[in-house]
Amino acid sequence: MPPKKPSGTLSPPVIQRLSEYLLILEQFIAQEQEVVSSRALATVYGNNSSQVRHDIFQIEHKGSQSHGYLCSELIKDIRIALNLQNEKNLCVIGMGNLGRAITAHVPFDRYGMKLSASFDVDPNVIGKKIGGVEIFNSDDMSNIIKEQNITMAALCVPASRAQKTCDLAIHAGVKGILNYSRIRLKVPEHVSVHYEQIICSFMQLSYKCSL
Amino acid sequence: MPPKKPSGTLSPPVIQRLSEYLLILEQFIAQEQEVVSSRALATVYGNNSSQVRHDIFQIEHKGSQSHGYLCSELIKDIRIALNLQNEKNLCVIGMGNLGRAITAHVPFDRYGMKLSASFDVDPNVIGKKIGGVEIFNSDDMSNIIKEQNITMAALCVPASRAQKTCDLAIHAGVKGILNYSRIRLKVPEHVSVHYEQIICSFMQLSYKCSL
Numbered sequence: 134m135p136p137k138k139p140s141g142t143l144s145p146p147v148i149q150r151l152s153e154y155l156l157i158l159e160q161f162i163a164q165e166q167e168v169v170s171s172r173a174l175a176t177v178y179g180n181n182s183s184q185v186r187h188d189i190f191q192i193e194h195k196g197s198q199s200h201g202y203l204c205s206e207l208i209k210d211i212r213i214a215l216n217l218q219n220e221k222n223l224c225v226i227g228m229g230n231l232g233r234a235i236t237a238h239v240p241f242d243r244y245g246m247k248l249s250a251s252f253d254v255d256p257n258v259i260g261k262k263i264g265g266v267e268i269f270n271s272d273d274m275s276n277i278i279k280e281q282n283i284t285m286a287a288l289c290v291p292a293s294r295a296q297k298t299c300d301l302a303i304h305a306g307v308k309g310i311l312n313y314s315r316i317r318l319k320v321p322e323h324v325s326v327h328y329e330q331i332i333c334s335f336m337q338l339s340y341k342c343s344l
Numbered sequence: 345m346p347p348k349k350p351s352g353t354l355s356p357p358v359i360q361r362l363s364e365y366l367l368i369l370e371q372f373i374a375q376e377q378e379v380v381s382s383r384a385l386a387t388v389y390g391n392n393s394s395q396v397r398h399d400i401f402q403i404e405h406k407g408s409q410s411h412g413y414l415c416s417e418l419i420k421d422i423r424i425a426l427n428l429q430n431e432k433n434l435c436v437i438g439m440g441n442l443g444r445a446i447t448a449h450v451p452f453d454r455y456g457m458k459l460s461a462s463f464d465v466d467p468n469v470i471g472k473k474i475g476g477v478e479i480f481n482s483d484d485m486s487n488i489i490k491e492q493n494i495t496m497a498a499l500c501v502p503a504s505r506a507q508k509t510c511d512l513a514i515h516a517g518v519k520g521i522l523n524y525s526r527i528r529l530k531v532p533e534h535v536s537v538h539y540e541q542i543i544c545s546f547m548q549l550s551y552k553c554s555l
Contacts, residue, residue, distance in 0.1 A: 148551050152544040157528055177528050179537075215547055216554040223546070230448060234441035239542050246550060284553055285546070309553035311545055317368055317388050325552040326390075329545055331450050333363040334522055334538055335434070335496070336426055339457060340359050341536040342495055342520035343427040 143191055148215065150188050153178060155211045158204045168201040217245035222282055224307075226298055227289035228253040228268055231313055235287055237264040249281045271298075278305035285309040292316045354402055359426065361399050364389060366422045369415045379412040428456035433492055435518075437509055438500035439464040439479055442524055446498055448475040460492045482509075489516035496520040503527045 143151070157177050161169055171182040171189070178185070189202070192214035196202045212218060223246055225232045232251065241248045252271045253259060259270045269277055277283070286307045290298050295314035302310065309325045312318055318326055354362070368388050372380055382393040382400070389396070400418070403425035407413045423429060434457055436443045443462065452459045463482045464470060470481045480488055488494070497518045501509050506525035513521065520536045523529055529537055 142555055143551070145548065148548050149544065152547040153539065153541065155547075156526055156541060156544065160527055215551050217547065217550070219554060221550055221553065230441045230445035234445060235542060237441060239546065241543070241546065244543055244547055244550075246546060285549055287546075309549045311549050315367055316371055325549060327545055327549040327552070328364065329542075330364065330367060331446060331540075332452070332455055333360065333367065334540055335450065335452065335457060335498075336363040336366075336428065336455055337356065337359050338496060338520045338522050338536060338538040339428070339432055339455075340354070340426050341538070342432065343430060344353055 143214065147188050147191055150178070150180070150184075151192070151211050151215060154185070154188070155208060155215070158208045158211070161204050162208070167204055169204055169207075170201040174202075212245070220245050220247055221284050222247050222249045223285035223287065224249065224274075224278065224281075224283045224302075225251040225266075225287045225289060226271070226274070226302065227291075228255070228258055228263070229289060232287070232289035233263055235289065236266050246285070249283060250277050252277075274298075274301060275305040278302060278307060283307060285311070287311045287313065288318075289313045354425065358399050358402055361389070361391070361395075362403070362422050362426060365396070365399070366419060366426070369419045369422070372415050373419070378415055380415055380418075381412040385413075423456070431456050431458055432496055433458050433460045433494045434496035434498065435460065435485075435489065435492075435494045435513075436462040436477075436498045436500060437482070437485070437513065438502075439466070439469055439474070440500060443498070443500035444474055446500065447477050457496070460494060461488050463488075485509075485512060486516040489513060489518060494518060496522070498522040498524065499529075500524050 154174060157174065171185040175182045175185045192210050194207060194210040196206050225236050228251055236248060236251050248266050251266050251268045252274050253268050254271045258268050261268050284307060286302045288295060288299060288310055292314045295316050296318055299310060299318045303320060303324055308323065311327050311329060313329050315330055320326055365385060368385060382396040386393045386396045403421050405418060405421040407417050436447050436459065439462055447459060447462050459477050462477050462479045463485050464479050465482045469479050472479050495518060497513045499506060499510060499521055503525045506527050507529055510521060510529045514531060514535055519534065522538050522540060524540050526541055531537055
């Protein structure tokens, strides 16, 4: 008898791996590979096949592991498990190079998200569009977040303005923040913060390279 | 008798947390807070005090946990544990918005790294400088990586050029790649790849927000 599927929510490391498996599976599909074994997926991801099987066991996937997983079906089930089918509106705050890169190049619409507004304080960029997304005046942030029902924000402002901007966004209704500033934020309990500190990724890589 | 310190290398999750503790401790110092308890550090990081103590136990830190850690001493020991005292040269390949953001704003020199070159294929940007770093022609990448003893590269090129660019950089001597393109790379065993897929961070945040 197979072990019972665990109930409840997925843990952060499992969510992280599933999101990366999703991109790998899409890459397989693009290369016209229809079936993948847990071992092949593990080799590309960089872990081991038992962890892959364990992760896939966490979601409602009916594919047989003995004959490999059908990429298209596994993609579908990961998308459901990660709740990517319910579209969420998001905004990017701070349109320096990083904010522009996110606005112009991240394919949100393929993953159940809609980038509906971006904000900056610079009069030279306010009113312009990047990747089809309008740059609004940060002074209007509160109203626009409410009007457009925006629930997530990427925070790309300098550290000195990060906490104040975060407070404003949360007050207007944001429940999730992807924080690219180098400071830790104080947020109420109902708000999630995901930290993306670019320098930390380099430190981790530097450590691996020094072994 | 206290438990013996584990020997050997640090695991990726421990390295990740230590690098983030480092930034938090620096934030404490900037706010003139000299001592921190494992509980306070855990609250700011978002984990629990026993994990903080366990992580700090992995490194050679002699501070007493009962009276809290001295921030400056803990910073020093994390830097040693992460090998940040040995300067490594790195480059950024691809000077679109993301490459520019990394080049202009990531404070490598504070963390034992030196951004010594950046590369692009666009004749309009080749020869210019961003944040004091010269943009070279990608055709000269191989020679410059060798000449400047560059061992790490941030890959910010489009997916279609990622594998070819990665191969070239590795052939010239790069041992660690921070990959911002959305494809998985094939690399020899002696090379480390750290994946930074921005859309995956948004998927993880989106999942947390949908609970």
